[in-house]
Amino acid sequence: MSSNEKNKDYQRKRNLLYFVGISLTLIILYGAIGLGLTFQFFDWASSMIQSRYGIVFLYFLFFSLYSLVMSFPMSLYSSFILEHQYHLSNQTLISWFWEWMKKQLLGFVISAPLVVLLYILIWNFETSWWFLAWLGYAAFSLVMGKLFPVVIVPLFYKYSPIADQALKTRIEALANRFNLKIQNISSINFSKTTKKANAAFTGLGKTKRVILADTLLESFNHDEIESVLAHELGHCKHHDIWKQFLFGAVLSFAGFWLAYQLLNGFCVQLGYQGPGDVQSFPLFSLIFFVFGLVMSPAGNSFSRYAENKADQFALDATKNKRSFISAMQKLSDMNLADPNPSPLIEFLLYDHPAISKRIRMAERYTL
Numbered sequence: 343m344s345s346n347e348k349n350k351d352y353q354r355k356r357n358l359l360y361f362v363g364i365s366l367t368l369i370i371l372y373g374a375i376g377l378g379l380t381f382q383f384f385d386w387a388s389s390m391i392q393s394r395y396g397i398v399f400l401y402f403l404f405f406s407l408y409s410l411v412m413s414f415p416m417s418l419y420s421s422f423i424l425e426h427q428y429h430l431s432n433q434t435l436i437s438w439f440w441e442w443m444k445k446q447l448l449g450f451v452i453s454a455p456l457v458v459l460l461y462i463l464i465w466n467f468e469t470s471w472w473f474l475a476w477l478g479y480a481a482f483s484l485v486m487g488k489l490f491p492v493v494i495v496p497l498f499y500k501y502s503p504i505a506d507q508a509l510k511t512r513i514e515a516l517a518n519r520f521n522l523k524i525q526n527i528s529s530i531n532f533s534k535t536t537k538k539a540n541a542a543f544t545g546l547g548k549t550k551r552v553i554l555a556d557t558l559l560e561s562f563n564h565d566e567i568e569s570v571l572a573h574e575l576g577h578c579k580h581h582d583i584w585k586q587f588l589f590g591a592v593l594s595f596a597g598f599w600l601a602y603q604l605l606n607g608f609c610v611q612l613g614y615q616g617p618g619d620v621q622s623f624p625l626f627s628l629i630f631f632v633f634g635l636v637m638s639p640a641g642n643s644f645s646r647y648a649e650n651k652a653d654q655f656a657l658d659a660t661k662n663k664r665s666f667i668s669a670m671q672k673l674s675d676m677n678l679a680d681p682n683p684s685p686l687i688e689f690l691l692y693d694h695p696a697i698s699k700r701i702r703m704a705e706r707y708t709l
Contacts, residue, residue, distance in 0.1 A: 345675065352428050353680035357687055359420045367631055370412050374624035375612065379408065384621045394465075395458055401620045402457045406450055417442060428678060430537050441535065444497065456482065457623070464618040471617070472602035479598070480591050484546070487583065491545040491553070499530040502556075509564055513571055516659065522578050526551040527571070533557050539676045543574040546583060562672060565665035569656050570673075576655030582648045589644050593637055601629045638690075645693035653700055654707075663704045670701050 374380045387400035422438045425431035433441070459478065463471040486494075495501075504510040504527060513527050532540060532555035539558035545551050552574045559567065577583070605617040605626060614622040657663055674681055674697045681697040688696050695703075 346681070348428070349674065349678045350680050352424075352678040353683065355424060356420075357691060359416070359424070360691060363416060363420075364635065366413060366416055368628075370409050371624050371628045371631065373412075374405065374408070375628065380405075380621045380624050381613075383408070387620075395462075398458050398461050398620050399454055401623065402454055403450075405623065406453075410446060425536070430678065431535070432533060432537060433535050437535075441498065448494070448497065461618060461620060472598040476595050476598040479594055483587060483590065487544075487587065488546040488549050490549075491551050492549050495530065495544075495553070499532065499534070501526075501528045501530055501553075504529060504554075504559075506559075509559075509567060512564060512568060516568060516572060517575060520575060520579055520659070522575055527554070528552075529554050529556050529559055531556055533560075537676065539673060541570050541574055543577040543583070550578070550583075552578075557676070561676065562669060563665075565660075565662055566669040566672065569660055569662060569666040569669045572656035572659040573652045575659070576652030577648065579655060580648065580651055582652070585648065586645070589641070593641070597630055597633045597637075600633055601626055604629050642689070642691070642693045646695050649694045650700075650703070653695075653703060657704060657707045661709055663707050666704045667701050670697055670704070673697070 374383075383401050383404040384397070386404055387397045390400055391397060421442070422431065422433065422435065425433075431438070456478075460471075460475055463474050463478070467474055504513065510527075517523075517527070528551060530553055532538070537557060538555075539561060540555045541558060542553045543551075544553060552571060554567070554571070558570065562570065602617070605622060608625060609616050609619065609622050612622070612625060614625070616622075617626075653666075657666055660666065673679065679697050681701075683692065683696050694700075
Protein backbone atom coordinates (compact mmCIF):
# COMPACT_ATOMS: atom_id res chain seq x y z
CA MET A 343 0.00 0.00 0.00
CA SER A 344 1.46 3.37 -1.05
CA SER A 345 1.73 6.27 1.36
CA ASN A 346 -1.18 8.09 -0.28
CA GLU A 347 -3.36 4.96 -0.19
CA LYS A 348 -2.50 4.39 3.47
CA ASN A 349 -3.49 7.97 4.32
CA LYS A 350 -6.76 7.66 2.45
CA ASP A 351 -7.54 4.30 4.03
CA TYR A 352 -6.90 5.65 7.53
CA GLN A 353 -9.01 8.75 6.95
CA ARG A 354 -11.85 6.73 5.43
CA LYS A 355 -12.00 4.73 8.64
CA ARG A 356 -11.86 7.87 10.76
CA ASN A 357 -14.66 9.44 8.71
CA LEU A 358 -16.74 6.27 9.06
CA LEU A 359 -16.16 6.34 12.81
CA TYR A 360 -17.46 9.91 12.90
CA PHE A 361 -20.78 8.83 11.42
CA VAL A 362 -20.89 5.70 13.59
CA GLY A 363 -20.33 7.97 16.58
CA ILE A 364 -23.31 10.10 15.57
CA SER A 365 -25.47 6.97 15.32
CA LEU A 366 -24.22 5.72 18.67
CA THR A 367 -25.07 9.00 20.38
CA LEU A 368 -28.57 8.89 18.93
CA ILE A 369 -28.95 5.29 20.14
CA ILE A 370 -27.80 6.28 23.64
CA LEU A 371 -30.29 9.14 23.77
CA TYR A 372 -33.05 6.97 22.32
CA GLY A 373 -32.40 4.42 25.04
CA ALA A 374 -32.79 7.11 27.68
CA ILE A 375 -35.92 8.66 26.12
CA GLY A 376 -37.66 5.98 24.10
CA LEU A 377 -36.93 3.03 26.37
CA GLY A 378 -37.64 4.99 29.54
CA LEU A 379 -34.19 4.65 31.12
CA THR A 380 -34.40 8.28 32.18
CA PHE A 381 -37.25 7.36 34.58
CA GLN A 382 -35.13 4.54 36.02
CA PHE A 383 -32.18 6.90 36.61
CA PHE A 384 -34.52 9.33 38.36
CA ASP A 385 -36.00 6.59 40.55
CA TRP A 386 -32.53 5.46 41.62
CA ALA A 387 -31.47 9.01 42.42
CA SER A 388 -34.64 9.96 44.33
CA SER A 389 -34.48 6.73 46.37
CA MET A 390 -30.99 7.64 47.57
CA ILE A 391 -31.39 11.32 48.46
CA GLN A 392 -34.20 13.82 49.08
CA SER A 393 -32.50 17.07 48.07
CA ARG A 394 -33.51 18.37 44.62
CA TYR A 395 -29.90 19.34 43.96
CA GLY A 396 -28.68 15.92 45.06
CA ILE A 397 -31.20 14.18 42.83
CA VAL A 398 -29.99 16.16 39.81
CA PHE A 399 -26.37 15.31 40.63
CA LEU A 400 -27.05 11.58 41.10
CA TYR A 401 -29.28 11.46 38.03
CA PHE A 402 -26.50 12.99 35.95
CA LEU A 403 -24.03 10.51 37.45
CA PHE A 404 -26.21 7.54 36.41
CA PHE A 405 -26.83 9.03 32.96
CA SER A 406 -23.08 9.63 32.52
CA LEU A 407 -22.19 6.07 33.56
CA TYR A 408 -24.78 4.69 31.14
CA SER A 409 -23.35 6.80 28.30
CA LEU A 410 -19.81 5.82 29.28
CA VAL A 411 -20.52 2.08 29.20
CA MET A 412 -22.35 2.33 25.89
CA SER A 413 -19.61 4.37 24.21
CA PHE A 414 -16.55 2.58 25.65
CA PRO A 415 -16.08 0.03 22.82
CA MET A 416 -16.19 2.83 20.28
CA SER A 417 -13.64 4.87 22.26
CA LEU A 418 -11.33 1.89 22.61
CA TYR A 419 -11.39 1.13 18.90
CA SER A 420 -11.12 4.70 17.61
CA SER A 421 -8.40 6.02 19.91
CA PHE A 422 -6.39 2.88 20.67
CA ILE A 423 -6.93 -0.07 18.33
CA LEU A 424 -7.13 1.91 15.09
CA GLU A 425 -4.18 4.10 16.05
CA HIS A 426 -2.07 1.00 16.71
CA GLN A 427 -3.14 -0.60 13.45
CA TYR A 428 -1.60 2.35 11.62
CA HIS A 429 1.42 2.60 13.96
CA LEU A 430 0.45 6.05 15.22
CA SER A 431 0.09 5.35 18.94
CA ASN A 432 2.85 5.18 21.55
CA GLN A 433 0.48 4.05 24.32
CA THR A 434 0.09 0.73 26.03
CA LEU A 435 -3.44 -0.39 26.79
CA ILE A 436 -2.94 0.53 30.46
CA SER A 437 -1.61 4.01 29.71
CA TRP A 438 -4.41 4.61 27.20
CA PHE A 439 -7.04 3.52 29.73
CA TRP A 440 -5.56 5.80 32.41
CA GLU A 441 -5.62 8.81 30.07
CA TRP A 442 -9.15 7.94 28.96
CA MET A 443 -10.33 7.67 32.57
CA LYS A 444 -8.78 11.04 33.42
CA LYS A 445 -10.68 12.65 30.54
CA GLN A 446 -13.98 11.09 31.66
CA LEU A 447 -13.50 12.11 35.30
CA LEU A 448 -12.48 15.62 34.32
CA GLY A 449 -15.49 15.92 32.03
CA PHE A 450 -17.84 14.80 34.79
CA VAL A 451 -16.28 17.06 37.45
CA ILE A 452 -16.69 20.05 35.13
CA SER A 453 -20.13 19.15 33.77
CA ALA A 454 -21.98 18.03 36.91
CA PRO A 455 -22.03 21.46 38.64
CA LEU A 456 -23.10 23.07 35.36
CA VAL A 457 -26.03 20.66 35.01
CA VAL A 458 -27.12 21.36 38.60
CA LEU A 459 -26.86 25.11 37.92
CA LEU A 460 -28.92 24.70 34.74
CA TYR A 461 -31.81 23.19 36.69
CA ILE A 462 -31.56 25.82 39.40
CA LEU A 463 -32.06 28.43 36.67
CA ILE A 464 -34.98 26.51 35.16
CA TRP A 465 -36.66 26.15 38.57
CA ASN A 466 -36.33 29.84 39.41
CA PHE A 467 -36.68 31.60 36.05
CA GLU A 468 -39.42 29.87 34.12
CA THR A 469 -39.36 32.04 30.99
CA SER A 470 -35.84 33.50 31.00
CA TRP A 471 -33.74 30.52 32.13
CA TRP A 472 -32.52 29.86 28.59
CA PHE A 473 -31.06 33.38 28.31
CA LEU A 474 -29.43 33.22 31.75
CA ALA A 475 -28.08 29.75 30.95
CA TRP A 476 -26.62 31.12 27.71
CA LEU A 477 -24.93 33.97 29.62
CA GLY A 478 -23.53 31.44 32.07
CA TYR A 479 -22.33 29.22 29.23
CA ALA A 480 -20.61 32.15 27.53
CA ALA A 481 -18.91 33.20 30.77
CA PHE A 482 -17.84 29.61 31.44
CA SER A 483 -16.39 29.37 27.92
CA LEU A 484 -14.32 32.49 28.56
CA VAL A 485 -13.01 31.14 31.84
CA MET A 486 -12.16 27.78 30.29
CA GLY A 487 -10.47 29.50 27.36
CA LYS A 488 -8.24 31.30 29.83
CA LEU A 489 -7.57 28.31 32.08
CA PHE A 490 -7.20 25.62 29.42
CA PRO A 491 -3.45 25.98 28.77
CA VAL A 492 -2.49 26.41 32.42
CA VAL A 493 -4.91 24.01 34.16
CA ILE A 494 -6.24 21.43 31.67
CA VAL A 495 -3.24 20.77 29.41
CA PRO A 496 -0.83 20.08 32.34
CA LEU A 497 -3.16 17.30 33.51
CA PHE A 498 -2.24 15.35 30.38
CA TYR A 499 1.05 16.72 29.08
CA LYS A 500 4.23 18.29 30.39
CA TYR A 501 5.41 21.70 29.18
CA SER A 502 9.08 22.25 28.39
CA PRO A 503 10.92 25.35 27.21
CA ILE A 504 12.35 25.29 23.71
CA ALA A 505 15.79 23.76 24.29
CA ASP A 506 17.29 24.75 20.94
CA GLN A 507 18.58 28.27 21.64
CA ALA A 508 19.03 29.14 17.96
CA LEU A 509 15.44 28.13 17.27
CA LYS A 510 14.19 29.98 20.37
CA THR A 511 15.95 33.17 19.26
CA ARG A 512 14.45 32.81 15.81
CA ILE A 513 10.97 32.29 17.24
CA GLU A 514 11.24 35.32 19.53
CA ALA A 515 12.48 37.48 16.67
CA LEU A 516 9.51 36.44 14.53
CA ALA A 517 7.01 37.28 17.29
CA ASN A 518 8.71 40.61 18.01
CA ARG A 519 8.56 41.59 14.34
CA PHE A 520 4.78 41.64 14.58
CA ASN A 521 4.64 43.00 18.13
CA LEU A 522 2.94 39.83 19.34
CA LYS A 523 3.13 39.53 23.12
CA ILE A 524 2.85 35.85 23.99
CA GLN A 525 3.50 34.62 27.50
CA ASN A 526 5.14 31.38 26.43
CA ILE A 527 6.13 29.43 23.36
CA SER A 528 6.50 25.92 24.73
CA SER A 529 6.95 22.31 23.75
CA ILE A 530 4.76 19.53 25.13
CA ASN A 531 5.56 15.82 25.31
CA PHE A 532 3.04 14.87 22.62
CA SER A 533 5.11 11.75 21.91
CA LYS A 534 3.95 10.13 25.15
CA THR A 535 0.69 9.28 23.37
CA THR A 536 1.18 9.57 19.61
CA LYS A 537 3.59 9.80 16.69
CA LYS A 538 1.48 12.56 15.14
CA ALA A 539 2.68 16.17 15.04
CA ASN A 540 0.71 19.27 15.94
CA ALA A 541 0.89 22.88 17.03
CA ALA A 542 -1.71 25.16 18.59
CA PHE A 543 -2.40 28.72 19.65
CA THR A 544 -4.43 28.75 22.85
CA GLY A 545 -5.29 30.80 25.93
CA LEU A 546 -6.52 34.32 26.59
CA GLY A 547 -4.74 37.34 28.04
CA LYS A 548 -1.79 36.36 30.21
CA THR A 549 -2.35 32.64 29.54
CA LYS A 550 -2.02 33.07 25.78
CA ARG A 551 0.63 30.79 24.34
CA VAL A 552 1.82 28.83 21.34
CA ILE A 553 2.30 25.10 21.89
CA LEU A 554 4.56 22.99 19.68
CA ALA A 555 4.51 19.19 19.91
CA ASP A 556 7.87 17.56 20.62
CA THR A 557 7.22 15.29 17.64
CA LEU A 558 7.12 18.36 15.42
CA LEU A 559 10.30 19.84 16.89
CA GLU A 560 12.14 16.54 16.38
CA SER A 561 11.01 15.97 12.79
CA PHE A 562 10.97 19.44 11.24
CA ASN A 563 13.91 21.68 10.38
CA HIS A 564 14.13 25.28 11.60
CA ASP A 565 12.60 26.78 8.46
CA GLU A 566 9.64 24.39 8.61
CA ILE A 567 9.12 25.05 12.32
CA GLU A 568 9.18 28.78 11.64
CA SER A 569 6.47 28.32 9.00
CA VAL A 570 4.28 26.35 11.41
CA LEU A 571 4.88 28.86 14.17
CA ALA A 572 4.13 31.79 11.86
CA HIS A 573 0.78 30.14 11.09
CA GLU A 574 -0.02 30.02 14.82
CA LEU A 575 1.12 33.63 15.25
CA GLY A 576 -1.28 34.49 12.43
CA HIS A 577 -4.13 33.25 14.61
CA CYS A 578 -2.86 35.52 17.36
CA LYS A 579 -2.51 38.52 15.06
CA HIS A 580 -6.02 37.99 13.68
CA HIS A 581 -7.57 37.52 17.17
CA ASP A 582 -9.02 34.20 16.03
CA ILE A 583 -9.71 32.88 19.52
CA TRP A 584 -11.97 35.87 20.19
CA LYS A 585 -13.64 35.49 16.79
CA GLN A 586 -14.27 31.81 17.46
CA PHE A 587 -15.70 32.68 20.87
CA LEU A 588 -18.09 35.27 19.40
CA PHE A 589 -19.13 32.90 16.62
CA GLY A 590 -19.78 30.16 19.18
CA ALA A 591 -21.70 32.58 21.40
CA VAL A 592 -24.08 33.44 18.56
CA LEU A 593 -24.67 29.77 17.77
CA SER A 594 -25.16 28.82 21.43
CA PHE A 595 -27.66 31.68 21.85
CA ALA A 596 -29.75 30.13 19.09
CA GLY A 597 -29.25 26.67 20.64
CA PHE A 598 -30.49 27.66 24.09
CA TRP A 599 -33.49 29.51 22.61
CA LEU A 600 -34.35 26.45 20.51
CA ALA A 601 -34.03 24.19 23.55
CA TYR A 602 -36.43 26.44 25.46
CA GLN A 603 -39.02 26.27 22.68
CA LEU A 604 -38.77 22.53 22.06
CA LEU A 605 -38.68 21.52 25.72
CA ASN A 606 -41.87 23.47 26.34
CA GLY A 607 -43.43 21.78 23.32
CA PHE A 608 -42.43 18.16 23.90
CA CYS A 609 -41.85 17.58 27.62
CA VAL A 610 -45.44 16.82 28.55
CA GLN A 611 -45.94 14.61 25.47
CA LEU A 612 -43.00 12.45 26.57
CA GLY A 613 -44.25 12.10 30.14
CA TYR A 614 -42.11 14.77 31.82
CA GLN A 615 -43.54 17.45 34.11
CA GLY A 616 -41.75 20.23 32.21
CA PRO A 617 -38.28 21.59 31.43
CA GLY A 618 -37.50 21.63 35.17
CA ASP A 619 -38.00 17.86 35.41
CA VAL A 620 -34.50 16.36 35.36
CA GLN A 621 -35.96 13.31 33.60
CA SER A 622 -36.14 15.53 30.49
CA PHE A 623 -32.34 15.91 30.45
CA PRO A 624 -31.84 13.39 27.58
CA LEU A 625 -34.30 15.41 25.50
CA PHE A 626 -32.32 18.58 26.29
CA SER A 627 -29.15 16.73 25.25
CA LEU A 628 -30.76 15.48 22.04
CA ILE A 629 -31.84 18.98 21.05
CA PHE A 630 -28.34 20.36 21.53
CA PHE A 631 -26.70 17.38 19.84
CA VAL A 632 -28.85 17.66 16.71
CA PHE A 633 -28.49 21.45 16.67
CA GLY A 634 -24.70 21.13 16.94
CA LEU A 635 -24.68 18.52 14.20
CA VAL A 636 -26.67 20.73 11.83
CA MET A 637 -24.53 23.78 12.57
CA SER A 638 -21.13 22.02 12.53
CA PRO A 639 -20.54 22.63 8.78
CA ALA A 640 -20.96 26.37 9.41
CA GLY A 641 -18.47 26.20 12.27
CA ASN A 642 -16.03 24.22 10.15
CA SER A 643 -16.35 26.69 7.30
CA PHE A 644 -15.63 29.56 9.66
CA SER A 645 -12.59 27.68 10.99
CA ARG A 646 -11.28 26.87 7.49
CA TYR A 647 -11.49 30.55 6.58
CA ALA A 648 -9.44 31.49 9.66
CA GLU A 649 -6.90 28.74 8.91
CA ASN A 650 -6.50 29.96 5.34
CA LYS A 651 -5.83 33.50 6.57
CA ALA A 652 -3.27 32.15 9.04
CA ASP A 653 -1.55 30.29 6.19
CA GLN A 654 -1.36 33.51 4.20
CA PHE A 655 0.08 35.30 7.22
CA ALA A 656 2.73 32.60 7.57
CA LEU A 657 3.80 33.02 3.95
CA ASP A 658 3.87 36.80 4.26
CA ALA A 659 5.90 36.57 7.47
CA THR A 660 8.52 34.04 6.37
CA LYS A 661 8.68 34.65 2.60
CA ASN A 662 9.56 30.97 2.40
CA LYS A 663 6.93 29.01 0.53
CA ARG A 664 9.25 26.05 0.00
CA SER A 665 9.51 25.43 3.74
CA PHE A 666 5.77 25.99 4.18
CA ILE A 667 5.04 23.35 1.53
CA SER A 668 7.50 20.84 2.98
CA ALA A 669 5.99 21.43 6.46
CA MET A 670 2.51 20.69 5.08
CA GLN A 671 3.77 17.54 3.39
CA LYS A 672 5.41 16.34 6.61
CA LEU A 673 2.26 17.03 8.61
CA SER A 674 0.29 15.04 6.05
CA ASP A 675 2.71 12.12 6.26
CA MET A 676 3.00 12.08 10.06
CA ASN A 677 -0.73 12.48 10.70
CA LEU A 678 -1.86 10.26 7.80
CA ALA A 679 -3.97 13.10 6.43
CA ASP A 680 -5.89 12.62 3.20
CA PRO A 681 -4.47 15.36 0.95
CA ASN A 682 -7.50 15.24 -1.38
CA PRO A 683 -10.71 14.43 0.50
CA SER A 684 -14.02 14.57 -1.32
CA PRO A 685 -15.58 18.07 -1.31
CA LEU A 686 -18.53 16.76 0.71
CA ILE A 687 -16.31 15.24 3.41
CA GLU A 688 -14.23 18.41 3.57
CA PHE A 689 -17.38 20.53 3.89
CA LEU A 690 -18.87 18.35 6.62
CA LEU A 691 -15.84 17.35 8.70
CA TYR A 692 -12.75 19.46 8.05
CA ASP A 693 -11.93 22.46 10.24
CA HIS A 694 -8.73 23.02 8.20
CA PRO A 695 -8.48 23.27 4.42
CA ALA A 696 -7.34 20.04 2.78
CA ILE A 697 -3.54 19.73 2.66
CA SER A 698 -3.54 19.81 -1.15
CA LYS A 699 -5.37 23.15 -1.12
CA ARG A 700 -2.93 24.60 1.39
CA ILE A 701 -0.01 23.48 -0.74
CA ARG A 702 -1.55 24.85 -3.96
CA MET A 703 -2.19 28.17 -2.25
CA ALA A 704 1.49 28.32 -1.25
CA GLU A 705 2.64 27.33 -4.75
CA ARG A 706 0.65 30.25 -6.21
CA TYR A 707 1.99 32.66 -3.59
CA THR A 708 4.14 35.45 -5.00
CA LEU A 709 6.58 37.48 -2.95
